[in-house]
Amino acid sequence: MRVISLPEFATRQSGVIDRFTDDRLAVKMMSMGVFPGRTIELVRKTSFGDTLYVLVDKRALAIRKKEASCILLK
Amino acid sequence: MHPAEIEEEKHSGAKHKTHRIALLGNPNSGKTSLFNQLTGLRQKVGNFPGVTVEKKTGHLRLSDGRNVQLIDFPGTYSLHPTSADEKVVVNALCDVQSPEFPDAIIYVADITQLEQHLLFFTQLLDLGLPIVLVLNMSDQADVAGGKEIVKILERRFRLPVLALSARTGSGFTQLKTEIELLLNKGQSFFRYYRPGEVEIAAIEVVKKQIPKLEDYQALLVAHHYNWLTSVPDSDKEFLREAIPAIGFQSLNLQVRETMQRYNQFTPWIHDLSVHGGADGNKSTTSRIDRIFTNRVIGPILFALLMILVFQAIFSWASYPMDWIDGSMTSLGAWFQDIMPEAWYTNLLTEGILAGLGGVLIFIPQIAILFFLVALLEEVGYMARAVFLFDRLMQRFGLNGRSVVALISGGACAIPAVMSTRTIANRKERLITILVTPFISCSARIPVYTVLIGFVVPSVTIGIFNLQGLAFMGLYLLGIVTALGSAWVFKKVLKSDEPGFLLMELPVYRWPDMRNVFLTVYERVRSFTVEAGKIIFAISIVIWFLASYGPGTAMKEAKSEAIQLATDNNLDADATADLLAAQQLEHSYAGILGKAIEPAIQPLGFDWKMGIAIITSFAAREVFVSTMATIYSIGSQDNEGRIIERLAAEKDPLNGTPVYTTATSFSLLIFYVFAMQCMSTLAVVRRETRSWKWPLFQFLFMTGLAYISSLIIYQSFLYFA
Numbered sequence: 001m002r003v004i005s006l007p008e009f010a011t012r013q014s015g016v017i018d019r020f021t022d023d024r025l026a027v028k029m030m031s032m033g034v035f036p037g038r039t040i041e042l043v044r045k046t047s048f049g050d051t052l053y054v055l056v057d058k059r060a061l062a063i064r065k066k067e068a069s070c071i072l073l074k
Numbered sequence: 075m076h077p078a079e080i081e082e083e084k085h086s087g088a089k090h091k092t093h094r095i096a097l098l099g100n101p102n103s104g105k106t107s108l109f110n111q112l113t114g115l116r117q118k119v120g121n122f123p124g125v126t127v128e129k130k131t132g133h134l135r136l137s138d139g140r141n142v143q144l145i146d147f148p149g150t151y152s153l154h155p156t157s158a159d160e161k162v163v164v165n166a167l168c169d170v171q172s173p174e175f176p177d178a179i180i181y182v183a184d185i186t187q188l189e190q191h192l193l194f195f196t197q198l199l200d201l202g203l204p205i206v207l208v209l210n211m212s213d214q215a216d217v218a219g220g221k222e223i224v225k226i227l228e229r230r231f232r233l234p235v236l237a238l239s240a241r242t243g244s245g246f247t248q249l250k251t252e253i254e255l256l257l258n259k260g261q262s263f264f265r266y267y268r269p270g271e272v273e274i275a276a277i278e279v280v281k282k283q284i285p286k287l288e289d290y291q292a293l294l295v296a297h298h299y300n301w302l303t304s305v306p307d308s309d310k311e312f313l314r315e316a317i318p319a320i321g322f323q324s325l326n327l328q329v330r331e332t333m334q335r336y337n338q339f340t341p342w343i344h345d346l347s348v349h350g351g352a353d354g355n356k357s358t359t360s361r362i363d364r365i366f367t368n369r370v371i372g373p374i375l376f377a378l379l380m381i382l383v384f385q386a387i388f389s390w391a392s393y394p395m396d397w398i399d400g401s402m403t404s405l406g407a408w409f410q411d412i413m414p415e416a417w418y419t420n421l422l423t424e425g426i427l428a429g430l431g432g433v434l435i436f437i438p439q440i441a442i443l444f445f446l447v448a449l450l451e452e453v454g455y456m457a458r459a460v461f462l463f464d465r466l467m468q469r470f471g472l473n474g475r476s477v478v479a480l481i482s483g484g485a486c487a488i489p490a491v492m493s494t495r496t497i498a499n500r501k502e503r504l505i506t507i508l509v510t511p512f513i514s515c516s517a518r519i520p521v522y523t524v525l526i527g528f529v530v531p532s533v534t535i536g537i538f539n540l541q542g543l544a545f546m547g548l549y550l551l552g553i554v555t556a557l558g559s560a561w562v563f564k565k566v567l568k569s570d571e572p573g574f575l576l577m578e579l580p581v582y583r584w585p586d587m588r589n590v591f592l593t594v595y596e597r598v599r600s601f602t603v604e605a606g607k608i609i610f611a612i613s614i615v616i617w618f619l620a621s622y623g624p625g626t627a628m629k630e631a632k633s634e635a636i637q638l639a640t641d642n643n644l645d646a647d648a649t650a651d652l653l654a655a656q657q658l659e660h661s662y663a664g665i666l667g668k669a670i671e672p673a674i675q676p677l678g679f680d681w682k683m684g685i686a687i688i689t690s691f692a693a694r695e696v697f698v699s700t701m702a703t704i705y706s707i708g709s710q711d712n713e714g715r716i717i718e719r720l721a722a723e724k725d726p727l728n729g730t731p732v733y734t735t736a737t738s739f740s741l742l743i744f745y746v747f748a749m750q751c752m753s754t755l756a757v758v759r760r761e762t763r764s765w766k767w768p769l770f771q772f773l774f775m776t777g778l779a780y781i782s783s784l785i786i787y788q789s790f791l792y793f794a
Contacts, residue, residue: 023325028576030332031152033190043360047369050465051575058356059190060363060579062461067574 006042006068007052014041014055015073022070029071033059040073092141093257096176098163098198100191101149102580104210105182107240109146110592112249117146119596121763122162122174123303128495129162129174136254145174153197153294154328158500161301167201168291169304178204178256180249185209185220185237186355188343196266196335199231200290204259206252209237223346230342232264241586267335269293273327275320283309283316297324359581363458367579372462379455380481383446387439387485388516394438402431420621421614429613432692433606436488436753440601441594443482443489448593451496452585457577464575470557471564473502480506480556483513484549487754488605491761492597501569505560507761508771511754512556514549514746517694521745522548524698528717529738551746555778600760608756616692619662631660654703663688677744677780678737678787690750697745736790740783748779 003018017036020026034040034056041055052063099105109117113132122129130146147166148159155161166174179198183191188209198205207227211220220237227235234252238245267290269277276296277289284295284305299305299313317324366372406423413419450456460474467473472480475497482490490510497503514522522545530544622628635656639649658664667684674684686700698716705719723732749755755768762768 020329023329025574027152027154027325027328027332028156028574030329030336031154031156031193032576032578033193034576035333035336043363044367044369046462046465047373048465051461053363053367053461053579055360057189059187060356060359060581062457062464062575062577062579064464064575067576 003072003074006040006054006063006071006073007065009042009073011042011044014039016040018072018074020070021072025067025070032061033057034061034071040071092143093177094143094145094175095253095256096166096174096179097144097146097182098179098194099149099182100151100184100187100194102578103149103182103184103187103191104240105146105149106589107586108180108182108208108210108238109144110586110588111240111243111246113144115592115595117592117596119600122166125158125162127159127162134250134253136250136257138254140254140257142253142257144180145176150194152194152332154297154332157498159498164294164298165303167198168287168294168298168302170286172304176203178206178253178259180206180208180253182208182210182240185211185223188223188346189340192339192343193332193335196339197290199233199262199264199266200288202261202263202265202288202290204256204262205233206249206256207231207233207235208249209235210240211237226342226346230339231266233262265290266338267331270327270330272320272322273331276317276322279316279320280313283312296322297328355581355583359454359579362582363579366455367458367461372458376459376462376477379450380477383443383478384481384484386442386446387482387489391438391442391485395435398431398434398438402427402434424621425614425617428617429610432613432753433602433609436486436601437598439486440489440492441598443493444594444597445590447478447493447496448590449585452583452590454580454582456496457579460575460577461579470560471502471505471567472560473497473499473506476502476506479510480513480553483510483515483556486515486517487511487513487751488601488757489597491754491757492601494761499569501564501567504567504762504767505563507758508563508767508774509556509560511749511751511771511775512552512559512747514552515694515751517751518548518745520695520698522742524701524716524720525738525742525745528720528733529735529742548742548746551743555747559774559778601757605753605756605760608759609753612752612756613692616663616689619666620658620689621661623657623661623665627660628657631656651703655705658685658700658703676787677783678734678740678790679744680732683741687744687748687750691752693753694745694750734790736787736794739790740787743786744779744783746779747775747782749775 004015005021009015017034017038017040019036020029029035038056043053043055043060045052050065052065052068054061054063054068097105097109109130109132112134116134117130117132120129120131121127127148132144132146134142134144136142147163150160150163152160153164153167155164166172166176169175181195181198183195195207209220209224209227224235224237234255236245236248236252238249269289273293273296277292280292280295280299281287281289284292287295295302295305296313296317299310299317305313366375406427409423409427410419413422447456450459456475456478459477463474463477467476476494479490479493482493487510490513491507494503494506494510497506526541526544526548530541533540535543623631632653635653636649638644639652644652663685664681666688667686668681670684670688671679671681674680674687679687682701682704685704686697689700690697701720702716705716705723720733721731724730725732749772755772758768758771759765
């Protein structure tokens with residue numbers, strides 16, 4: 001299966017988190033319940049598309065595009 | 075701490091030691107509600123040592139007479155921290171000597187969010203402290219289902235678990251009993267996490283260097299020694315060599331540890347059907363967010379909410395403010411009537427009462443703003459504002475929550491600066507505090523009105539009135555300067571926090587009004603007590619400077635004025651006005667005004683404006699009344715009269731008008747930029763916990779004002 005990063009998602013698309021490309025961000029994300037194996041859905045973007053509204057296991061999170069690009073999904 | 079509390083502690087100290095209990099949990103776990111339920115008004119807000127992280131403590135007396143100090147720690151996701159708030163928690167828990175190190179822990183988890191909220195809990199388990207797991211249930215959660223979960227968690231973790239509602243207070247008697255039992259308990263030997271080989275080696279290294287640590291504490295030290303306050307520099311030096319030497323890769327191991335913890339509890343926690351009503355909440359939240367975080371409608375709704383906030387503090391607050399102002403004035407008049415004419419009567423009516431009024435006058439705005447902001451926070455809306463404006467505000471080093479401060483600053487910088495307390499990132503908060511006073515507040519309006527009325531002709535161009543345009547120009551200038559300097563500060567100021575955004579958007583819920591009212595109460599209290607005393611002291615100093623002069627100067631000024639009045643056959647009012655003008659000129663403030671004249675002359679200001687600038691420090695609008703006094707129109711000060719008087723003012727030497735267009739514009743620009751408000755400085759001191767930032771702000775803003783006015787005035791002279 002092709003591995004893509006979160007910002008490449010279309011709105012309303014969801015996928016399962018495979019791994020992170022940055023350990024520092026991985027620690028932060030995992031502490032907030034975003035970890036490999038969880039399903040993540042891109043719900044919407046802000047006007048300029050720089051901040052993303054995502055659902056991880058039904059929890060709503062706001063994340064910047066730059067940081068989201070370290071999330072790889074399968 | 076209140077003196078009464080210290081007293082109480084001394085008394086009980088003889089019989090019992092005060093036990094310390096830490097209240098810990100994830101953000102949005104209902105921890106604050108639980109803290110407020112337990113302590114009510116018996117709480118106090120301070121700061122953790124060395125940082126501006128808010129520390130709330132409260133006292134609790136147990137039924138057996140023991141005294142408990144409850145510390146409400148900031149909401150935390152993990153002991154591998156990424157924010158200053160979370161670092162405070164790790165610092166406190168890794169240092170047995172720390173004044174925050176607890177005897178026991180109350181851990182609060184939202185029963186509908188167990189999959190998330192248990193991670194931090196399992197880390198705390200490994201510290202070995204007595205701990206009780208409190209499952210906070212929202213009103214909709216199924217209580218019967220809750221009992222089942224309590225049993226399962228008790229069996230899994232082998233420790234007390236209880237379910238309660240932090241909001242309604244049900245289950246609190248059981249919690250108090252549990253706290254008593256908890257304090258009798260010793261160390262727990264149950265450990266959740268099994269460290270790997272490298273971690274065990276690191277623990278050994280740390281423990282050899284710093285004895286008396288629990289294994290997990292030692293592991294945390296191995297990860298975070300670089301910024302832990304309890305680790306002395308010599309030990310840091312040693313660990314910097316020794317830890318990497320054993321192949322300890324901190325970030326990698328943090329990821330592994332976190333993953334192992336999740337792997338241990340997610341499989342069985344997932345089977346517990348705790349969702350029930352909460353799923354309903356979550357889908358309601360999704361529906362509301364479809365509108366409130368919509369890329370078009372979202373910002374419009376936010377703008378409407380901000381207009382409401384502005385309206386509330388700008389115009390609704392004016393009713394109680396007028397009332398306070400009026401009461402203080404009539405109280406002063408009453409004292410003047412019943413007391414003999416003496417210096418102490420003046421001190422009471424013009425010094426103390428005016429100073430007191432100067433503090434009280436801000437309370438309506440503070441109370442109203444915090445009521446609205448706390449309500450928006452409680453409901454869960456503010457996180458959405460951060461989401462919507464993240465990118466825009468990020469460019470200026472600000473945060474979505476900064477918008478509230480900047481807009482409130484249009485009414486008054488004092489509540490605005492206080493509202494920054496919810497901005498979690500230190501740097502973004504500091505920048506917001508520093509630039510908010512550039513936004514033209516309501517106290518500048520009278521100054522703008524007089525000066526614009528003087529220099530800008532009231533002509534209409536198309537549908538626009540020129541004076542109105544000038545007014546708008548000054549407001550825009552303030553906004554642009556605020557954002558511009560924010561951008562500069564963003565580039566210049568250092569930050570120890572990574573600048574990323576990963577934020578939970580909590581489920582929308584009905585506000586817990588107890589939390590809202592306690593926030594309002596605390597903000598009003600901290601303003602009146604902490605900033606109020608500074609404002610009070612300075613206003614008495616300013617009153618003294620304006621009312622007294624050296625030696626016999628004031629007396630001479632008085633007799634001179636009376637002489638002049640009789641010579642010119644002035645009526646009683648005019649005599650009083652002349653007297654006030656003469657006295658102000660010969661007072662210390664007058665002397666100061668004359669002393670700074672050489673410095674402000676290049677800006678086009680004379681000593682009379684110098685006096686007004688000095689007295690403006692009490693509040694900017696004082697400029698107008700000072701001008702009125704100086705020009706002997708005190709008893710009938712209205713803006714039209716002042717404008718007429720300004721136009722008539724001539725230079726005594728060459729007879730040219732003093733208030734030229736150049737001077738007036740220079741003065742206007744000065745009032746847009748200069749930091750002239752001691753109340754704001756006092757509040758900035760309170761919020762940043764140091765004199766460094768208010769001093770910097772004063773120099774920066776006033777320096778900018780000086781340079782801009784200089785450029786304006788000199789270019790007017792050059793081109794004219």
